[in-house]
Amino acid sequence: GILQPVAPTTVEQRLARKNELKARGTLLMALPDKHQLKFNTYKDAKTLMEAIEKRFRGNTETKKV
Numbered sequence: 001g002i003l004q005p006v007a008p009t010t011v012e013q014r015l016a017r018k019n020e021l022k023a024r025g026t027l028l029m030a031l032p033d034k035h036q037l038k039f040n041t042y043k044d045a046k047t048l049m050e051a052i053e054k055r056f057r058g059n060t061e062t063k064k065v
Contacts, residue, residue: 024048 009017023045031039031052038055042048 020045027052 024042027045027048028036028039035055039048039051042051
């Protein structure tokens, strides 16, 4: 592969990125398998959560929490 230079990041930026990936991963794991690919295109947790809420709003399965 081609090596691409990576800009130096601060500890806070690395932690924020790690937390963002963890949140997105947790949301995707909570979805049933048949819905995983539909939501895999969302790259951050906020837009992913908004899409999930929009898709399942009013669904009794999501209100069992």
